[in-house]
Amino acid sequence: MSARDLTAQPWTEPGRGSGLLDVVRRRYLLKLLVRKELRVRYRGSVLGLAWSYVKPGVQYVVYFLALGIFLQQSRNIEDFPVYLFSGLVVVNVFTEAFGNATRAVVWNAPLVKKIFLPRELFPVASVWVAGVHFVPQLVVLLVGALLSGWRLEVLPVLGAVLATLIIAALATGLGLLFGSLNVVFRDMENFVDLTNMVVVWLSPVLYRWDQVTQVVPAWVGVLYQLNPITVAVELYHYAFWWPGTRDTPATALPPDLLVNSLVAVVIAAAVLVVGQLVFRRVEGRFAIDL
Amino acid sequence: MSVLPASAPASAGPTSRIVVDDVRMQFVLRHNRSLKELAMAAVRGKDLGNTFMALDGVSLNVDSGETVALLGHNGSGKSTLLKLISGVMHPTSGSVRLRGRIAGLIEVGAGFHPDLTGRENVYLNGAILGMDEAAIRARFDDIVAFSEIERFIDTEVKHYSSGMFLRLAFSVAVHTDPEIFLIDEILSVGDEPFQRKCLDRIRELKDEGRTLVVVSHDLNMVSDLCSRGVVLQHGNQVFDGSAADAVAHLRSL
Ligand SMILES: Nc1ncnc2c1ncn2[C@@H]1O[C@H](COP(=O)(O)OP(=O)(O)OP(=O)(O)O)[C@@H](O)[C@H]1O
Numbered sequence: 291m292s293a294r295d296l297t298a299q300p301w302t303e304p305g306r307g308s309g310l311l312d313v314v315r316r317r318y319l320l321k322l323l324v325r326k327e328l329r330v331r332y333r334g335s336v337l338g339l340a341w342s343y344v345k346p347g348v349q350y351v352v353y354f355l356a357l358g359i360f361l362q363q364s365r366n367i368e369d370f371p372v373y374l375f376s377g378l379v380v381v382n383v384f385t386e387a388f389g390n391a392t393r394a395v396v397w398n399a400p401l402v403k404k405i406f407l408p409r410e411l412f413p414v415a416s417v418w419v420a421g422v423h424f425v426p427q428l429v430v431l432l433v434g435a436l437l438s439g440w441r442l443e444v445l446p447v448l449g450a451v452l453a454t455l456i457i458a459a460l461a462t463g464l465g466l467l468f469g470s471l472n473v474v475f476r477d478m479e480n481f482v483d484l485t486n487m488v489v490v491w492l493s494p495v496l497y498r499w500d501q502v503t504q505v506v507p508a509w510v511g512v513l514y515q516l517n518p519i520t521v522a523v524e525l526y527h528y529a530f531w532w533p534g535t536r537d538t539p540a541t542a543l544p545p546d547l548l549v550n551s552l553v554a555v556v557i558a559a560a561v562l563v564v565g566q567l568v569f570r571r572v573e574g575r576f577a578i579d580l
Numbered sequence: 581m582s583v584l585p586a587s588a589p590a591s592a593g594p595t596s597r598i599v600v601d602d603v604r605m606q607f608v609l610r611h612n613r614s615l616k617e618l619a620m621a622a623v624r625g626k627d628l629g630n631t632f633m634a635l636d637g638v639s640l641n642v643d644s645g646e647t648v649a650l651l652g653h654n655g656s657g658k659s660t661l662l663k664l665i666s667g668v669m670h671p672t673s674g675s676v677r678l679r680g681r682i683a684g685l686i687e688v689g690a691g692f693h694p695d696l697t698g699r700e701n702v703y704l705n706g707a708i709l710g711m712d713e714a715a716i717r718a719r720f721d722d723i724v725a726f727s728e729i730e731r732f733i734d735t736e737v738k739h740y741s742s743g744m745f746l747r748l749a750f751s752v753a754v755h756t757d758p759e760i761f762l763i764d765e766i767l768s769v770g771d772e773p774f775q776r777k778c779l780d781r782i783r784e785l786k787d788e789g790r791t792l793v794v795v796s797h798d799l800n801m802v803s804d805l806c807s808r809g810v811v812l813q814h815g816n817q818v819f820d821g822s823a824a825d826a827v828a829h830l831r832s833l
């Protein structure tokens with residue numbers, strides 16, 4: 291066959307894509323990657339996805355006994371079981387998404403080295419998998435809240451949606467940032483594990499926000515409140531715990547929740563942008579270093 | 581593959597598919613990774629002694645429908661050049677430009693996962709190679725028939741023999757629909773009858789007017805299959821001409 295005239299076809303540079311936008315374009319592949327990760331995670335496992343109930347369940351019981359009963363937080367905090375669980379689910383989904391996204395590129399080294407794909411697919415798929423594990427926990431939370439007098443209201447539900455978006459953007463952005471750096475410096479995954487260990491203590495999950503702000507300098511209190519994870523946790527309290535407990539004084543939510551939420555949205559969006567930029571910067575090294 | 585439009589290369593003709601322009605690829609052979617070594621490198625300035633030029637000023641203009649054999653001894657830079665063309669790596673300097681969709685078969689089965697069944701792997705790899713769901717569904721039966729492993733399609737791939745694995749992987753790859761195929765060392769897959777089938781399929785792709793860049797150490801096969809041969813030696817392009825002459829040149833190196 292003789293060569294065709296291709297003048298009308300545009301030239302492209304191989305290996306240059308449009309980042310997260312390409313992930314949206316290739317969502318069928320994203321879906322299959324998510325399915326693969328779930329399948330691989332539970333290979334040869336009898337309980338399978340049920341592990342995503344068991345693990346947070348055990349963790350919850352431990353925290354409830356140690357903090358709620360032994361340290362008597364359930365006296366300080368009205369309706370402590372719901373309070374604890376609504377904060378824990380947020381921290382769980384964040385730490386799982388962040389930790390896995392950080393390892394995603396390295397895990398998929400054979401693909402990254404041999405076939406060009408929008409590499410953002412891998413961290414995004416990990417975040418998505420964390421989302422899959424999050425759904426059953428959310429269902430359990432909803433049932434628990436209903437039993438404690440929760441009723442559907444528009445604003446709290448919007449708050450939960452906003453919090454979920456904040457967490458998703460934050461975990462994706464941080465996952466892109468640390469996941470790309472992890473290819474060059476494997477120290478990153480250890481660093482992220484360490485961070486994930488303290489996240490639960492740096493937000494009002496196991497205690498009330500004012501138990502922190504009472505004892506730290508004012509500026510630390512402000513920083514503490516602006517932590518996007520703190521904001522997401524408080525929004526979840528607002529969504530699932532507050533509607534059933536608001537009549538008691540001990541239930542006070544932080545006063546600046548609305549402003550803090552807006553700041554958290556800005557921070558999460560900024561982290562996402564920075565993560566994407568750094569990822570694209572470092573991406574050139576992936577196939578060389580892996 | 582959705583890639584951004586890029587500037588047209590200077591040396592392109594109206595029928596050019598691939599234009600590689602004065603490409604250099606430099607690797608750092610030993611990575612300074614420990615904190616102590618990093619500090620030492622920072623104090624002494626960047627240590628340039630242990631860098632290595634895997635490709636040193638390679639230029640290549642492949643026309644639509646051409647079948648090019650990329651030849652050279654081990655470590656001469658063939659796979660590196662294919663990786664630059666497929667976009668897996670970016671050149672240290674110089675540029676690569678393409679027109680049309682590309683499938684880089686740098687290694688068969690790169691996207692296969694041992695814990696998934698054959699069927700799941702066909703879908704996953706089809707998607708990885710750029711097919712959408714409808715296209716995979718439409719070609720699924722052809723893919724399985726070509727690989728001749730119908731009975732095992734719902735078995736996990738880790739239980740396949742290595743030949744069966746390669747058959748299925750190759751089968752997915754040659755049922756995608758790109759204009760440019762990059763083929764690295766994959767024609768040695770499978771047993772004799774399957775190899776012949778693969779070659780027939782590759783000839784079909786060629787007759788459909790697709791552009792092929794083939795790396796292989798099977799010199800008789802490439803001189804038979806390809807119209808043009810390029811020889812690399814230590815990252816330098818030392819020959820570009822007919823495939824038969826390229827093979828003769830390589831043998832004389
Ligand atoms: N990521 C990398 N980091 C450092 N050096 C590399 C890297 N990839 C390739 N090289 C070096 O580049 C050179 C060319 O490698 P390449 O894989 O392109 O050879 P090849 O021509 O495909 O050889 P073969 O016939 O054995 O497949 C080799 O010396 C190799 O060590």
Ligand SMILES: [Mg+2]
Pocket residue numbers: 658659660764
């Ligand atoms: Mg090679």
